Amino acid sequence: MNLTGKVVAINISSTKGVVKKPIEEGVFIEEFGLENDAHAGKWHRQVSLLAKESIDKMNNLGAKNLTYGNFAENITTEGIVLFELPVGTRLEIGETVQEVTQIGKECHKGCQIKKLVGDCVMPREGIFTRVIKGGRIKPGDKIIVL
Template sequence: MAKVVAINISTRKGEKKVPVEKAVFLENFGIEGDAHGGDWHRQVSLLAQESADKIRQAGLPHIKEGDFAENITTEGISLNQLPIGTKLKIGETLQEVTQIGKECHQHCAIYHQVGDCVMPKEGIFTKVIKGGIVYPGDTIEVVED
């Protein structure tokens, strides 16, 4: 079963995100208090724990949730295999996948240390369709139309 491992936010863009005990997701905005919230297609970023584990095994065992600037760290779901338009029920929320991966304009510190970064290839972005509260441990379900 897929689940939320951690929820991470930052108050300013370009900063590492820090884990929080819960987050309020606002419809057509993203996470309340997160710098990346707004009326656009990349309101929430998700990265699988399994993706981060690749970087840990490549020589950075100290990597923790939020270090890739992901809002939601997941477990048990192949995020980058989900087609754009897929709807996900995460906690009380309903989110829609809007983008797989992203262009990495400036290589992050992780890239420079390991020679690779998983967020540009394996991270995904969603838009909040229905708001609500999400906690670490909440389940993630693909919603069939």
């Protein structure tokens, strides 16, 4: 298993259940998540991550031009098979340290992504973390499995 990867994009939205828009840099707050993001809060799914490889897979299956943030992920990664990381795994991402709290999720009814695309990889391949140590993350930053 590859123990290093990189951040491809940081994505944010002010409402839940919609695609997120890429930003130049994210400020991640300890025990809260991405500043100004709809999913941040004092719970176990503060930050969502999805691999570029998963997005590419959807595009290869015939989805139309999916890009970073389309699956409402906060961090788009490359080089690590996220859904193979056990819950409890700690990741150093940019200046932050995050802990994997959940692999995949139930897709809620009326998911915009599923309507748009016909399928959603997030329930199978997305992961969630909580922020153990806050800091800044930007595209190009390294991801290290601790």
